[in-house]
Amino acid sequence: MKKTSLIIIILTLVYSCNKEVTIDFIEQQIETSQSAEISIVYPKAEGTEDIANRINTSIQNYIVKQINFSEDSQTKGSIDDAVAKFNYEFSSFKNEFPNDAQQWEAFIDGEVTYRSPEIISIAINSYLDTGGAHGNTTVRFFNFDPQTGKLLTKKELISNTEKLSKLIEHKLIDEVKSKSGNEPVEDLFFGKDFQLPESLGYSDEGLIILYNPYEIASYAQGIIEFTIPFEEVNSFLNRS
Numbered sequence: 483m484k485k486t487s488l489i490i491i492i493l494t495l496v497y498s499c500n501k502e503v504t505i506d507f508i509e510q511q512i513e514t515s516q517s518a519e520i521s522i523v524y525p526k527a528e529g530t531e532d533i534a535n536r537i538n539t540s541i542q543n544y545i546v547k548q549i550n551f552s553e554d555s556q557t558k559g560s561i562d563d564a565v566a567k568f569n570y571e572f573s574s575f576k577n578e579f580p581n582d583a584q585q586w587e588a589f590i591d592g593e594v595t596y597r598s599p600e601i602i603s604i605a606i607n608s609y610l611d612t613g614g615a616h617g618n619t620t621v622r623f624f625n626f627d628p629q630t631g632k633l634l635t636k637k638e639l640i641s642n643t644e645k646l647s648k649l650i651e652h653k654l655i656d657e658v659k660s661k662s663g664n665e666p667v668e669d670l671f672f673g674k675d676f677q678l679p680e681s682l683g684y685s686d687e688g689l690i691i692l693y694n695p696y697e698i699a700s701y702a703q704g705i706i707e708f709t710i711p712f713e714e715v716n717s718f719l720n721r722s
Contacts, residue, residue, distance in 0.1 A: 503629055504529040505537070505602070507594050508641075517569040517576075519585060522561060524592035525604060527631075536692060538629030540624060541592065542603065548608045548620070549588045572612075587611040595623075596684035600721040602626040603684035620694050621705060623683035625721075639682060639720055646718035649710065650691055651676045655709045670698050684722070688712045706708070 507525040516518050524541055525533035546564040565588075572586040589609040596603040604624045611617030625634045640646055658670060672675055680697060683690035688711040698706060716722055 518572040519587045522590045525594050533631035537626050540633045584613045602628050605683055623681040641720045642718040689715045
């Protein structure tokens with residue numbers, strides 16, 4: 483009996499190791515102008531079920547959170563439910579302030595920017611306008627392990643944070659100088675020392691460095707984005 487159990491365990495392990503992982507992406511789109519103006523386009527993973535589910539759950543939860551601003555801070559549930567709730571909130575606003583001409587908008591656009599055996603990188607660009615002086619734009623990168631669907635942290639991506647930070651700081655100063663003059667780097671971070679961006683992205687050209695408004699400098703600076711070729715950063719990264 484013990485011998486049979488051991489054989490089953492070994493066969494299971496061999497099957498698991500040889501199991502082919504396949505992940506592809508299809509474009510999902512939700513558009514409505516029933517109440518608010520809403521357009522959501524994002525990549526949905528298909529293939530090996532457990533891996534695709536992990537990727538899709540991370541993307542879905544982020545999109546739900548982006549278009550939710552009510553007090554319950556909903557971060558889970560379907561995107562369709564979140565869209566319905568956004569429309570409901572706008573309708574409630576219009577009922578309370580019928581003379582307000584403000585049109586609420588939610589535009590989200592996601593795409594796969596890079597794929598390799600070591601990493602899948604997805605960028606999601608979000609724009610929300612629910613009143614005020616201007617809408618808010620945010621870009622977030624998601625980097626996944628293709629073999630597990632695990633969302634990778636910056637610490638898991640970077641092998642040498644100190645050297646990568648110095649390289650990015652140098653490139654950032656050059657980028658800012660080319661657009662806005664000789665602004666000291668400490669002013670970019672509101673008097674604080676240099677900081678890595680909230681998320682890093684990948685493209686075929688290299689490592690994408692992107693700072694969102696208010697993450698760095700003033701809103702007027704907009705998004706600050708540039709790419710460092712892989713040959714300059716590979717030695718500081720765990721994956722590429």
